[in-house]
Amino acid sequence: DGHAKEVKLGVIFGFTGPIESLTGPMSAGAEMAMKEVTDSGMFMDGAKVTSVRADSGCIDNGMAVASAERLIAEGVSGLVGADCSGVTGAVLQNVAIPNGMVMISPSATSPGLTTMEDNGLFFRTSPSDAREGEVMAEILVERGVKSIALTYTNNDYGKGLADAIESSFKAVGGEVTIVAAHEDGKADYSAEVGALASAGGDLLVVAGYLDQGGAGIIKSALDAGAWETFGLPGGMIGENLPKTIGPDLNGSYGQIAGSQGDGIDNLVKMVDGAFDATSPYTPESYDAAALFLLAMQAANSTDPADYKDEILNVANAPGEKIYPGDLGKALELIKAGTDIDYVGASAVELIGPGESAGTYRMIEVKDGKNETIGMK
Amino acid sequence: MDLLNALIAFLNYVFIPGVAYGSQLALGALGVTLVYGILRFSNFAHGDTMAMGAMATVLMTWLFQSWGISLGPLPTALLALPFGILFTIGLLLFTDRTVYRFYRVKKAKPVILVIVSLGITFIYNGVTRFIIGADDQNFFDGERFIISARDFKKATGLAEGLSFKTTQGITIVTAIIVVALLFWFLNKTRAGKSMRAYSDNEDLALLSGINPERVVMITWMIVATLATIAGVLYGLDKSFKPFTYFQLLLPIFASAIVGGLGNPLGAIAGGFVIAFSEVTITYAWKKILVYLMPESLEPSGLVQLLSTDYKFAVSFVILLIVLLFKPTGLFKGQSV
């Protein structure tokens, strides 16, 4: 084909394992950006970008590290991933740092990653959960919620988020009646719902995954008539939830990292139903891949050592705002020496150690749909 | 009134969920226990057999739904169930013919069969995800509740609601019927007895004129039926998601063992022990105590023995304790 050169990006997500249903759209999102760039013909003198997928298993360090090694061996120029915070740390330490490879994770949100030694090689397009806790507390206060019961998925993401929500909510004077973990993929959640219901509270906040235990908890709670409204942090926002739960979910609300308006809408339009572009961390995945390619173009090199310093530049202001679908234009601008500010599908703004600052969309379920009712 | 509220809270959050979950586990455990009792190995593929059976039923249900066939208040899936069962029977017989039979003829050690069944698990697992995907699939229709919490509160004026789902009802009823049938079949019929004889002493069964292949075939057919029923009822009650069926395996095995491996009655008892231990030990009894105790004595904390993080651990501790005092399970296990 007419492409002068091939640039490979590794996509390392948990295609099997507990978040396997999220990773389909996520990787499709990342590959969408690659395709867009390739099709534009503007990248590195018409280079073609291909994606190489590898399985992180989400929770299997050994497998994730082996997969990442394999990607390095295949000569990728950057790693989109990993997905879950645990394996992300493992890959970063054992593969990325030793090999000087850059990783941009769309979804590893654990606060612990903020301070992890990374030699400037690790970025994420999602905010740390610490921020989401504050946002959620504000929303709850605005809605006049006095007390909440809180359940989280028992991993670093859930736990970190729950800690953040609990402390933020308490800080603004709210009461947290109980904080209880739930394991994903388990057969039955009556025990959890029993305990949560017994503790009571105006609202049940479910810091879980929408097609994992989180959904199970909500279903169980509704069935038992324990709560009618739920607080839904980012992991619970997705098309699937209202679809599986049905009209009972109407009125529940929450927030998800992301931007309103052009960014995500563009993406949805571009995707055109091929996959669910609003699925969790899918916009972030698109953005992660896009950031790689823009930074490479800016450094005019696919060597991580060269382009890693450009990532913050292309991601942040000042410069011309870039949305999904604009990647061709952005590449042109960069070539022309114009500064750009990549906004992307999830309002990318990288702060401090290279993670998303975190703007959040406030969501409420209305008529079986997630509707954005404002920004935070 | 308070007493009534306490009772309703107990029923709603502890008893009914416990019974329903217990029945689900029991149905799964029956299949495991049967394979163990008659074919003499722990069948790890059972969870994924349930998934396969449920998958077939889900696909069939969708077909029926698209034709506009329904069962009124009952889920359409019940109509599709027989087809799912047929599919699973075919699947298991095929698997037996192509895989298990070889080891059976070779008189392989049971542990080899266990590992082989693990291989089958992988394959079923892959195939299921391959066909229907890894996502949640909803195939429930019909009336959701027999009694819903909201209606109950409205009707009785109590502070606590009581909900009883259609699927819970179906599960419980089915579990009772299935166990009774199975018990009768194994202990009273000729075919059943020949199965027990085979499980006891294969060579001697041969000498008594029992056809081992027939016994194996009947066993797989029953197992397929049980697995499909269990898988579909579970999927109706929660939702169909391939991954959870593999996860179900652990509590199912725990149930079969606590009750006494190889003993159908034990499987039932075990299912309830595991279910209730999960629900009760981590339950925060505050809600019920608040109704029962005078104001002054009301508990300040949650009155929760252990946090729900440990719910699984707790059920295993219970299991251990049972085993320490009854080393072969509640009902003397080891053969049917």
Next chain:
Amino acid sequence: MSDPYGDRGNKDLSIGNPKGMGSEIPQRSGTSFAAPGGPFLIGDGMTAGYGQGPDILHDCTIAVDKGEIAVIVGPNGAGKSTGMKAVFGMLDMRKGHVRLDGEDITDLSPQDRVAKGMGFVPQTSNIFTSMTVEENLEMGAFIRTDDFSDTMAQVYDLFPILKDKRFQPAGELSGGQRQQVAVGRALMTQPKVLMLDEPTAGVSPIVMDELFDRIIEVARTGIPILMVEQNARQALEIADKGYVLVQGANAYTGTGKELLADPEVRKSFLGG
């Protein structure tokens, strides 16, 4: 039973059973064909062994005719049990034929031989330990379609102790009681030919006498009986035909009386 863990020794029956599930029985799928003449049951010129192992039987012939009792004696490990199993198709037959009632059944599977009316009590693991005594007997009658309650009553008559224990799992019986169950099981079959591998091992004298009596009775109804015995003198006394096997081959053959009278046989095999 005496052993609280079941006679498999190791404490478990499934995963931990390192022996596997039993011994491998070769797969046969042949059919029988007519081969008229000769005795009712004959294992003719059998050469056989276990699995890939060496030959255990060397051109060994055992036969029994209608109404006869044939007794096989010989030192331990001579191949008596192996001979019985070979006749029953439970091991790898390398040479020779088995004929039953004018048919060559060499290629039949054991369960087909059961269907042809052969009954067999093996030397070891010869009962269903987890099933009750009564169920054991029922299993003996598995291929029968008629009403077998008469036969069962006869068995209980013969072994009164079993009647007391009919609802007890057979695995909990004493050694001699188990042996009685095993023989009872075979009698339930109402076979055309009955093969017994040391039926009297471990049974008390009184029961042994009863048992031999019963065997004689059965034989008198025309059913041939082929039996391995270490209680050789008693057995040969009632035998029409005796075989002495040594190292898998026929060493002496004769009527029971003849063998009993042969001083060499007495000294070497019957304990003087």
Next chain:
Amino acid sequence: MVHSDEHMIVVDDLHKHFGGFHAVDGASLSIDRGSITGLIGPNGAGKTTLFNVIAGVLNPTSGKVYMDGEDISGLPPHTLFHKGLLRTFQIAHEFHSMSCRENLMMVPGGQSGETLWNTWFGRKRIADEERALKAKADEVLEFLTIEHLTHQKAGQISGGQKKLLELGRTMMVDAKIVFLDEVGAGVNRTLLNTIGDAIIRLNKERGYTFVVIEHDMDFIGRLCDPVICMAEGRVLAQGTLAEIKANEQVIEAYLGTGLKNKDKVGA
């Protein structure tokens, strides 16, 4: 009666119940030092159960067992083994995946090679011990006329051969008292005679005490001096074989009167 020089084993009002069934139901008996005591009785009399209780495989429901005046009730079998109490099993308990020689070699206690440390750092001592054990085992195999099975797996020998191996194990160590549970069942009578001779020799030369369960009256008669007859979990009679044989109850419960149909067969 508990402590007396002439009694090796004293069993005092022993009961063993299985559920509601009383397998041993108040048995009291004593075994004289240096004797070969026969134990007979109908099937299900409780002989094997009594053995199992004495040998520690089963716990008594009530009652006591003394050995050399010491209360040994409820001690586990391996402890009793080291006190010199050995037993064979009615249903052969061979180590099926091990060769016949290994079956014998594993028996002696206190082998230094059974301590992990020595297996790494005491190879020399183990080698010496092993050589001696091997010689001993081969001697026993030869005695039992199964030397050709030295390397055969014990799971693949005939029923009678397994019984021989059972007996062989007791010959590997110096025992004080040996309980033989139907060693004769399934063993060729000519060989049984040889075994009988061996038992007598062990008894005379090494001073072993034997308790022998057997249904073969010839064998009992040749070996045993006191004979104890059990029935329904209790001692029915005790005395010399002649006395026992003459005992009406014993005849009725156990010995019977011989074949009724004997004359009606044969040519």
Next chain:
Amino acid sequence: MTETVRNTLLFGVIAVLILFVGFQQSWNSALLIIAMGLISSIMALGVNLQWGFAGLFNVGIMGFVALGGLAAVLIGMPPTEGAFAAGGVGVIVALLMGAGTIVLAIVIMRRMQGGWMRNLSVIAVLVAGFFIFRALLDPSVARIEEINPAQTGYLGGLGLPVLLAWPVGGLFAAAAAWVIGKTALGLRSDYLAIATLGIAEIIIAVMKNEDWLTRGVKNVIGVPRPVPYEIDLQNNPAFVERAANLGFDPVEGSTLYVKMLYILLFAAVLLLLMWMSQRALHSPWGRMLRAIRDNEVAAEAMGKDVTARHLQVFVLGSAICGIAGAMMTTIDGQLTPGTYQPLRFTFLIWVMVIVGGSGNNLGAVLGGFLIWFLWVQVEPMGLWLMNTITAGMAEGSPLKDHLIESAAHMRLLTMGMVLLLVLRFSPRGLIPEK
């Protein structure tokens, strides 16, 4: 074909497979497979000791491996500033209280006459002890967890060289195995299996939820290494030069070098353990074990203390798994309690043992390498397969997309296929017990 030739050939096949990865993918991948293969082999060795030689069915491997991981953290990580002062003493007192309660309950159980009085006292002691324990523990725990929860919030470790964690990991696992063995070893194997499975789950539950000890699901990252960091090597001119002389660029040179070091360490451990178990097994001790495995009742009657021996083997085998667990956390550089899944850490090891050939140490090692190789390599194999199958299909056809999409699921499927094939053609494992 003699046995030696056959075995050499089998190991040769593994070597070829790994070489193939080396040439085809990268030497880093190949070395990583060797390193993880070594760890897997050690685990398989431990399980083989328990199952292959003593017939103990342990399905709690995951728990012991996790305890080894815990050791790596407790030994290797630096102590958390101020955490011990804040609640360390309280926690220790509480734990002693807890242990004391259990001991007291056992003593009562042993000493008192059976009956409802005894049961009541035992229950009373346990309940009272439990509440005192919680009352003592909870505040201390809260104080510890308050310390900078995002980064620490736990006691931290001793800051000792992490190599020390390997034997300590073995000790942790051994201690746990001793307790488990004391309670559960009397059970029949299937029941022992579920008991160990359950206890492993309990261990993981504790590690996931006791944040003061392990940071729970928040993971401990940055466990120190026994070998140099690649980055340091890359910044070390002497190393860069040496690498260049050998024809490596600094990055590749350093990553390979570090992996080689790990491999040498692991191989040393494997060889030592292998030597120890071979010696033990080909001695009267091993013979005694086989006898016990064949027939416990008879072994007991022949004077062998079956319970004690079982306990010994169970402890030893588990200790080996613990050592391997510590090694694994060391090479991972982090402890992630959530990754401990029975499928990966228990059943996969079992597959290794059975496919390799139980009752044979060489078999266990072979199985360890082979199955690990497959575990990480079947995914590319599956993808390749799918690509081949779909090569002829039209670009963008839904079936093609579906097939490629499903490639990741092929890992399990292919794994299952390979497993069945191996067991089909050598049902007793690749190197069967003699």
